[in-house]
Amino acid sequence: MTGVIASVFMFVSSLACILLQPNIKNIIPLWQAAIIITVISTSISVILYKNVPTNRAPWLAINILFDFALFFLIYNFQLNSDIIIRKPFGLSASADISLILAGLVLIAGIIGFKDSINIFYNFGAKAEEVIIFTAIRLTAIISLLILSGILFIIIYEGFGAINWEFLTTPHRRLGQSGGISTVIIGTFWMVFGAMIVSSPLGVGAAIFLNEYSKSNRINRILTIAVSSLNGVPSVVFGLFGLAFLVTHFGVSLLSGSIILGLINIPTIILTSQEALKSVPKSLREGSMALGASKWQTIRRVVLPSAMPGILTGLIMGVAKASGETAPIMWTAVPSRPYRCKGFTG
């Protein structure tokens, strides 16, 4: 088990060294110690247990040799510590020795962990499971770290700048001073317009697809259209808006709103459809049995019970619309970012 601890230490510390770029001089002796511990614990357990499968033994030998080589490389590093490999293979980047060492120690950590677990579980299926599940759990931790990093940086760097004055005054001197009230108001109206365009069309289309459409073929064509509309890159929507709307309405809030609304339609259709699908059939049949017409059933029974899901879709639409940038750059923003009408212009 000491091998596992040493490997985990090597993994974490080298990853931190790659990301944070400290002076690695202080951590070098620890790495050397960790490598020695891994090698010794691996060799001892191999000698003691003596039940290593023959096809794994060469790999173990190679890993131990790799550890030895790394140990002497690190020893060498202590003598001359300013080697830089300049532009290898014609790439326009260079790597210094601290980066290379950290990378190699990272690999040694992974290999050591794998070997120690394998030896601990006698190279069985259980060992493979533990290794893979550790890797899978690691991805979950990485994604959480990414999210918390993003949130931390935005809040840490941005929170100090936000005060009431910043939020409520218009910008002055081309955005060099003043606040962002114009941007907030512009974003609000643009998203409001987008929702007026997209919510009736989107919810209506979802109701038609889910409740009315009987022909399978029409349904299929509509679904393909919705999903390909969902995949259209936002910059293409921007070009479309430039060619289609700007010639009619000019560069204006209206053009921006319509484009954002069109972008939103697939999102709203897909989420509303999910919400409508989850309404049980017995509710509809009960209403029909009482003599209500189809539209009455939908309006009085189906829509109210699907409302939470539909609202979620609309809110997601609002979030998507306020975050879009490319499509409104040429349709709603006069020319350059500092005169923008939205957060993202």
Added chain:
Amino acid sequence: MNRSTGGLRRRYYENLVEALLFISALTSIVVMILIFYYLISESFRAFAMIGLLNLLFGQKWHPAGDIYGLLPLISVAMVVSILALIINITIGVPLAIFLAELAGSRSKSVLKPAIELLAGVPSIVYGFLGIIILVPYLQERFYMLTGRSILAGSILLGIMFIPYITTICEDALRAVPSEFKEGSLALGATKWQTIRYVTIPAASSGITAAIILNIGSIIGETMAVLLVVGNIARIPNPLVDVFTQGATFTSVIAGEMGEVAQGSLHYHVLFAVGFVLLVFVSFLNIIADLTRAKMRRKFGGY
């Protein structure tokens, strides 16, 4: 008499509502057709003047000299999407496996909202963070001339689309009937063997669809790429040199559209770039749709 006119009016009303709903359902088809129509009509002049093959396989993109070739954009877009996809898959798919098969209710209650939150971060915010963190880091770490590079764009895109691939893959993994897994476990397989040899093969078409969809969104993503990729349209030499600047379809359109004169050749060429992008992404979407339909046929609902 009175009742029958009431019934008649009611039926008219019902038909009117149905017609209105049908029209709103038609909107997406109409919009799709309009997009294709306008992009073709605006880019037609570019194709006519330069020639389809010259435009697609020209090796130089040099707007100042009116020389336009898409090969630099195509090659960089390819490199960016391959690299981004590698990052994306190595984190996104295991995360989906974790959520669908391993996670307890507590870790799920943390991870699920976190992933939704990540999905909601606008692309421009990713680009901004890329500029203030990723670009200086790469510049310092790899002794590059500037940190704005293909690598920066790929890392950013790879991280950005993790939530999407995770959500679709998780749905696909959940759609696998539990009898399959129980049968495998009853035969004495470990949990990982069950996932590896039963669940993943059964969900493979869903996972493939997720990956294809993600290629489409990675190629179509604009703002994050525009801010960090460097925007110099040339073929990287050697092709795997990800530490140099490049320009993709979207970054060229977004970066240059603001400055061109309307009606000039450059303007039409940018529409042509958009048209090529649209055709490619629609093609990928249709393939992904067919793959997902296959999965749906196999297991019923999903």
